[in-house]
Amino acid sequence: MTAERTIRTPRDLVEAGLIGREREEAISRVTASYTVAISPAISRLVDRDDPDDPIARQFVPDMAELAVMPEERADPIGDSTHSPVTGIVHRYPDRVLLKAVHVCPVYCRFCFRREMVGPEGLGTLTPAELDRAIAYISGHQEIWEVILTGGDPLVLSPRRLGEIMERLAKIEHVKVVRFHTRVPVVEPDRVDAPLIAALKGSGKATYVALHANHPRELTVAARAAAARLIDAGIVMVSQSVLLKGVNDDPDILAELMRAFVETRVKPYYLHHPDLAPGTSHFRLSIEEGQALVASLRGRVSGLCQPAYILDIPGGHGKSVVSASSIEAEGGGCYTVTDFRGNRHAYPPKG
Numbered sequence: 254m255t256a257e258r259t260i261r262t263p264r265d266l267v268e269a270g271l272i273g274r275e276r277e278e279a280i281s282r283v284t285a286s287y288t289v290a291i292s293p294a295i296s297r298l299v300d301r302d303d304p305d306d307p308i309a310r311q312f313v314p315d316m317a318e319l320a321v322m323p324e325e326r327a328d329p330i331g332d333s334t335h336s337p338v339t340g341i342v343h344r345y346p347d348r349v350l351l352k353a354v355h356v357c358p359v360y361c362r363f364c365f366r367r368e369m370v371g372p373e374g375l376g377t378l379t380p381a382e383l384d385r386a387i388a389y390i391s392g393h394q395e396i397w398e399v400i401l402t403g404g405d406p407l408v409l410s411p412r413r414l415g416e417i418m419e420r421l422a423k424i425e426h427v428k429v430v431r432f433h434t435r436v437p438v439v440e441p442d443r444v445d446a447p448l449i450a451a452l453k454g455s456g457k458a459t460y461v462a463l464h465a466n467h468p469r470e471l472t473v474a475a476r477a478a479a480a481r482l483i484d485a486g487i488v489m490v491s492q493s494v495l496l497k498g499v500n501d502d503p504d505i506l507a508e509l510m511r512a513f514v515e516t517r518v519k520p521y522y523l524h525h526p527d528l529a530p531g532t533s534h535f536r537l538s539i540e541e542g543q544a545l546v547a548s549l550r551g552r553v554s555g556l557c558q559p560a561y562i563l564d565i566p567g568g569h570g571k572s573v574v575s576a577s578s579i580e581a582e583g584g585g586c587y588t589v590t591d592f593r594g595n596r597h598a599y600p601p602k603g
């Protein structure tokens with residue numbers, strides 16, 4: 254096989270040098286349950302000499318995925334609990350998710366929607382389902398923001414995206430449209446003029462949240478793709494998942510956040526990994542996550558600080574879970590901890 258084709262099967266993984274031939278049969282038990290796709294850009298990034306390569310860990314299937322823990326669940330963040338019509342998740346009053354497509358250019362081994370995405374997943378909305386989803390948004394005046402996610406909405410053709418955006422353009426109360434995507438990193442060439450024109454087609458404020466978890470993902474090509482979006486007037490923010498063996502290291506995390514800021518992508522969300530089936534090998538404890546996030550405070554600029562977020566299982570929404578640096582002492586007095594770990598009275602005594 255050539256390096257320029259998306260890797261989709263255990264045989265492809267062997268031929269691309271991503272797994273040994275002796276593992277092909279065993280890995281096919283994983284791929285029978287969870288889809289594989291590794292784009293050429295990502296395949297090129299993998300260091301095949303490093304058995305612990307953080308890029309491979311995110312995309313190459315692993316036997317550990319067959320171990321499903323009792324606390325794990327198919328719908329870890331409770332999308333279905335808040336889905337009034339197919340393709341819409343209405344969890345918070347002023348915004349909805351519009352899940353137009355459940356296909357991705359790559360499949361992340363830790364994906365929180367791994368039971369829903371892929372060719373066997375929930376698919377793409379039919380024209381009738383899309384009509385009902387748009388009618389729902391149109392009929393709910395409180396919806397200020399529409400978040401296109403999935404799947405990866407940027408796998409849709411510019412024509413299809415443009416059609417969705419034109420329909421959102423007609424809904425007066427929608428002011429902001431946000432896309433969540435990995436495309437600028439995993440298929441940077443897809444970010445071309447027709448795609449950018451489609452993204453801007455609603456005339457609303459357009460945001461793109463870029464998903465990347467390791468600084469090596471922000472290649473020259475990925476940064477150039479982000480620059481094309483930003484230079485066209487699209488605001489970019491980041492989202493990352495804190496992952497054991499990928500970015501659970503203060504230096505790597507700092508480098509990742511700096512790489513985003515250098516790319517003009519404002520660090521936004523750092524997710525605690527969700528309780529998706531077969532992903533326990535990626536999860537660290539909340540305390541470990543809090544310590545890593547606290548380590549960013551003195552180490553990197555305020556521009557580089559993301560919010561550390563836990564999606565509460567059951568569909569109860571997001572909660573910031575960063576360790577607090579302030580303790581109430583009563584009587585309007587507090588103890589505040591600085592980035593070196595030193596404690597100070599507030600207001601100061603004497």
Ligand code: SF4
Pocket residue numbers: 356357359360361363364365366367370403404405435464
């Ligand atoms: S791109 Fe997003 S939706 Fe697709 S597999 Fe990765 S985490 Fe899941």
